[in-house]
Amino acid sequence: MTFSLVARCARTGMFGVAVSSSSPAVAARCAHARAGVGAVASQNVTDPALGTAMLDLMEGGLAAPDALEALRARSEFMEYRQILAVDARGATAIHSGPNSLGVWADAHGPDVAAGGNLLADAGVPQAIAHAFGAAEGHIGDRLIAAMRAGLAAGGEAGPVHSAGLKIVDKLGWPLADLRCDWTEACPIEDIATAWQVYKPQMEAYVQRALDPRAAPSYGVPGDD
Template sequence: MTFSLVARCPRTGMFGIAVASSSPAVAARCAHARAGVGAVASQNVTDPRLGPMALDLMAGGMTAAGAVAEIVRQARFVDYRQVLAVDRAGGTAIHSGPNSLGIWTQAQDENVASGGNLLANGDVPQAIVDGFLGATGHLGDRLIAAMRAGLAAGGEAGPIHSAGMKIVDKLDWPIADLRCDWTEDCPIEAVATAWQVYKPQIDAYVQRALDPRAAPSYGVPGDE
């Protein structure tokens, strides 16, 4: 019921994940990222615990491949899970259990990995990877481009209703965590619209957290 990608920007060291699904609030369960460590998608018949587990393993020194292999060794019901990971060196790894739903496939390259289930066709993850590698600009722009490419290649077998994008940089919290938890329209475009609004304000929100004395005004009625 899901297609996604995890990615690293080799220029900035940022990590990001973008995901879409026919299910509600997909990003709340599937999207995991930690600054300086990596990004993980835990999907299909989702176990949200696998994302933090993989990030803890990578924070302890494992590669993405090592972390995913350890999850396969330790976790229960891994035949039902898809887990995608990218690490601080740009290494990627994917586990797709044989009980993944419908048409399920995966694709990966340096700095990016994509997977999906209940897909319209098996070409969607490779289209997502190609879309990411062919895009330019901020990591968020590249994540949106990749998800649009996956949707254009067919996306899910049925309509998607939720999507999300999370980006981490050097801080303990995400610099962007944008979601559309349910819509009858296109949730990827809803997230893309939110990104275009949020992107110019990222630095201001970081500044407000680190030192509000030097922060710009909010630009809303009543703010002077």
């Protein structure tokens, strides 16, 4: 009941995850990323601990494919799980267990892995991966373009209600972590709108964290 991608920007080294689902609050369970390490989506009968475990293995020096093999060897119920990962060198790894729900598929390209379950069309992940590779600009723009392409290719078999976008850069906290936990409208478009609002202010929030003395004004009533 989910489609997603994990990706690396080869130019900046940023990592990102974008995900959407008919379930509520999908990004809270499925989206994992760590600066300098990689990005992981853990989905389909989700075990969120697998995302953290994959990142730990990659931070310990394993490439994404080797980390996934190590995770498979030590984890139960992997036949129910989907795992997508990209590491600091852009290598990708995908696991789709045979008990993934409904129509499921996965795809990868340079610096990107995509996958989904309960899909309307098995070509959805390939459309996502292709769109990320073809898009230009900030990794956030490319993640949005990829998710829109997945939706246009059919998306989930039923309507999606939640979505999320997570981006990490050089710090121990996300550069962006945008979520729509439930809507009867389109959560991907809600995230796209939030990204367009947040993107111009993003670096200012980083500056406020690193050195508030040099931070720009807050632009709210009463702020001189």
